[in-house]
Every structure is written in C-alpha cells, then in structure tokens.
Amino acid sequence: MMDCKNFxxxxxxxxxxxxxxxxxxxxxxxxxxxxxxxxxxNRLQGLRQAVKAAVSQYEPAPELIHSVRKATLSxxxxxxxxTLAAVAASLLxxxxxxxxPQFRGIAATTLEAAAFHLEDSRAVVMEGTLLCRDCQLKEKxxxxxxxxxxxxxxxxxxxxxxxxxxxDGDASEDLIHNSALLGRTVRIHGRCFRRASSIEVNSYxxx
Amino acid sequence: MFLGRTLRSxxxxxxxxxxxxxxxxxARQLVGSESADDLVQETFLRxxxxxxxxxxxxxxxxxxxxxxxxxxxxxxRKTRLELPLADTGEEQIExxxxxxxxxxxxxxxxxxxxxxxELPSDYRLAxxxxxxxxxxxxxxxxxxxxxxxxxxxxxNRGRRMLARLIQAYGDLNTSGSQPQTFVRRKx
Numbered sequence: 001m002m003d004c005k006n007f008x009x010x011x012x013x014x015x016x017x018x019x020x021x022x023x024x025x026x027x028x029x030x031x032x033x034x035x036x037x038x039x040x041x042n043r044l045q046g047l048r049q050a051v052k053a054a055v056s057q058y059e060p061a062p063e064l065i066h067s068v069r070k071a072t073l074s075x076x077x078x079x080x081x082x083t084l085a086a087v088a089a090s091l092l093x094x095x096x097x098x099x100x101p102q103f104r105g106i107a108a109t110t111l112e113a114a115a116f117h118l119e120d121s122r123a124v125v126m127e128g129t130l131l132c133r134d135c136q137l138k139e140k141x142x143x144x145x146x147x148x149x150x151x152x153x154x155x156x157x158x159x160x161x162x163x164x165x166x167x168d169g170d171a172s173e174d175l176i177h178n179s180a181l182l183g184r185t186v187r188i189h190g191r192c193f194r195r196a197s198s199i200e201v202n203s204y205x206x207x
Numbered sequence: 208m209f210l211g212r213t214l215r216s217x218x219x220x221x222x223x224x225x226x227x228x229x230x231x232x233x234a235r236q237l238v239g240s241e242s243a244d245d246l247v248q249e250t251f252l253r254x255x256x257x258x259x260x261x262x263x264x265x266x267x268x269x270x271x272x273x274x275x276x277x278x279x280x281x282x283x284r285k286t287r288l289e290l291p292l293a294d295t296g297e298e299q300i301e302x303x304x305x306x307x308x309x310x311x312x313x314x315x316x317x318x319x320x321x322x323x324x325e326l327p328s329d330y331r332l333a334x335x336x337x338x339x340x341x342x343x344x345x346x347x348x349x350x351x352x353x354x355x356x357x358x359x360x361x362x363n364r365g366r367r368m369l370a371r372l373i374q375a376y377g378d379l380n381t382s383g384s385q386p387q388t389f390v391r392r393k394x
Contacts (some may be wrong), residue, residue, distance in 0.1 A: 012366065047366060050333070051369075053316060054317075056339065058240075061244070065227060068248060071252055107292055
C-alpha cells in the first residue's frame, strides 16, 4: 500500500503521465483515500496549466514567419503564381520557336560559336570553293533561306565535299558577304576548328 | 540539384515550419521578446542547413528544440551570468513540499512569467518543455543532453521553486514587502 511519502516522491511523474500503468494503480488508489495528496496533485496540475497559459499567449509576428520562410524555402516556391505562369508561357514560346527552321539556324550558329571557344585550333591553309551556306542548307535540308532579304552567307566547301563555316572577322567579311565571290576557288590562311567545322581567316587569295 | 532543393524545401515546410510558433514561445522565455526573433531565425537557418541529416521517421519537434537549445547556449546563455546549479544536489528531489496555500489565482500570468524568469535556466527549460510543449522525460533528456534522472530533479526542484516564487509575489501584492529572491542572476 502506497503512503504519502511514497506518493510525494512520484508526484511529478504522476502528474506528467510518466508512470507505467502498473505504477499508476497504487498511486490512484492512494489518491482516492488521501485528500492531502489529492490536493497536492491538483495544485501541481494547476501550476502546469498556469505555466502553459502564461507562455502560450504569445504568437510570432507575421514578419518573423515571412523571414524564416524566405530564408529557407527555395526561390522557385516563393515566386507568386503569375510569375510561374509567365515562365511557363515563355517556355511554350521557346518550344514553339525551336520547331521553326529559322530558330534551328540561329541555334546552329550559336552552337558553332560556343564550340569555337571551347576547342583548340591549329594553323592551316585550306583550298576550296565558296558557296552560300543558307542555299546549301535549303537544298539539303529544306531550310527556309532568307538570302533574298539578308543576302548570301559565304562558306567554304573543300574537295572532300565538307562544308566549313567561315567565322566572322575583318579578314573574312568579303568571303562571307560578297556574293560576287560565290563559286570562286579560294585559298584561306587561318586557323581551323575541326569539331566546329569552322575556319578563322587571317588572309585569303582568290585563285 | 534543383529538384533536390525543391523537395527539401517541401519537406522542410511540411515538417519543420509548423513548429515555429512553439519555438518562438520558448525563445521568448529564454532570451526575452527583444531577441526571440533572432533566436528563432538562427534556429531555423541552422535547421535548414542540416535538414538533410534529420531522420524524418523521428520527432522533428524535439529535433528543432535541441537545435534551439544549442543556439541559445552558444549565442545567448554565455552572455548571462548565473549562479551554477549545485552539482551535488541536482539529482536530489524534494518530496516534502506541501503544495499548500492558494498561490494560483486567476490573474497570475504576469507572476508566472516573472517567476519563470527568476528560475535557473536549466530548470526553466525543463519546465517549459514538460508543461508547455508536453515533451516526455525522454524527449527532454535528449533535447537537453542530460540523463532522465537529471530531468526529473530539475522538474521537481524547478516547480517547487516556481511555486514558492509565485506565492511570494502573492504575499508581496497583499503586504507590500519584497519577495524572497531564490536565485541571483545578472543579465
């Protein structure tokens, strides 16, 4: 049988619900018989509730919640819905544009330029025939060439049939933009970027 | 990388952010209203940084409170001087406090807060975790990194100290005399 001394030793555990079911039975039996310990348990329980009530009255400011969210959530999740809608619309436009021949031409040129920067080059002397790049693409792949509007774009075809893109530069301006040279055989001194199929022109001669 | 971060954000929002009000309430009792926001922010930044180490099958509430306690100890507690708890007596409990006297009144929130602020911080933390956050002794032991026996004695002694302080404030209100100070602290 539990006495007051034993109960007071486990009072906190009883009020905190930490007693095992087996230990709870004699504690409950003692409380049923002892008004003093029952009162002590009620007061301790009251103190617990008073602490909870005193502390729980405070709520964080919305600014704190906002700043924590801002610091921890990804930037994409924080964007308002209209921004995401705008991004989605832009993606659709890009996808639509990517399906057009003009876009593919621009992308090809861009990729070539990128490859030019990434690739090691070596000095070469190359001979070949000047042809219009866009007309070749039109002939082979159905590319909608804009030559009537923008003019021809010179490129070099070597004897093995390979087409070499001529990179823009002061020395290559005529080779690219002078339509009178189309069909002529030229010898180009410059640097060759094999993986980009491109030539950087230092000088050239029309043969 | 992007998907990983997005998923992490999603889980963080689901598991951690709902505990922000509870952490704020605790922070307010530990460092006061002026610094509570800073303590909460720093806690969440650290939780976010180490969120990948959090086991989602475990208790995020207790994990966050443990971080909050660590931040509090490293940044705030060391700036306050307290008399150390008596090491030899910490494991002892005080079974004979009689809990007599009507020390709990309807309008005692201010007295309770004042009394809480007078408690040694380890006692205060244990009481807040048990009484406000309904943590088990085992959770409190994990959060405060001490044995369960120490948790029990901190709760036991802290609550009795709290009751005496509230009683003393009640006496002060009726008699006008100064309450007995149980803990000397310098902030």
